Amino acid sequence: MRKLKNLIILTLIITIFSCNGTDNYNLGIYQARQGNQEKAIEYFTKAIQDNPEYSDAYYNRAYAQQLIGGKETQIIADYTKSLELNPNDNEAHMNRGLIYMKMGNNQKAISDYKESIRIKPDYPIVYANLGNAYKLNSENEKACENWKKSLELGNRDVELRLNLNCE
Incomplete structure (x- = not known):
């Protein structure tokens, strides 16, 4: 039983720390759909760090921030980067x-x-x-x-x- 518990914990740790850009992006989409825009922004930021050419992550980070309000300069920068990658x-x-x-x-x-x-x-x-x-x-x-x-x-x-x- 103890080995099974340790295996589950190890699997969770590997899953959490091995997220790639797509995984973080998908987590961001999930959080956005749940109405948690702040958390969505965190995941979109991680997706961008993993893959700086991920236009949809820039777009969705901008959109999530737009829903919250404020930070217009950052929103413009994210939409602009998204459009550089996908005009x-x-x-x-x-x-x-x-x-x-x-x-x-x-x-x-x-x-x-x-x-x-x-x-x-x-x-x-x-x-x-x-x-x-x-x-x-x-x-x-x-x-x-x-x-x-x-x-x-x-x-x-x-x-x-x-x-x-x-x-």
Whole structure:
């Protein structure tokens, strides 16, 4: 019985200390799905340490931090690194755009939203976000164009914005 207990403990220790980038990434995804973003960030960081070219780990670390709030500069850096490794990730462009907009840098947000649209032109939420950025820049005509496109693609959440701001 004692040998079995020692074997179980040894197996657990080996499992814990032998995690590779993929294992840590998967643990991060699990923690994120459980709503434990802080723990998810720890695992995504370990996955990045194990494999600095792991674009999804940068993306998900940024997203987890975005859900918590704060550390916008780090979030931008993680989305940027993710995009260096995977430049055609429309979600990373859109989410980085959200952070730029939150920071008041609407021009960079607009640039990211346009790139997201170039990659995936049928994504209604990014048109809504682009419209919001244009509205913040007092470019009402462009805002209305993008909200209308978002509605055409099925996003009914923009109806109120259209009714209040557009002819």
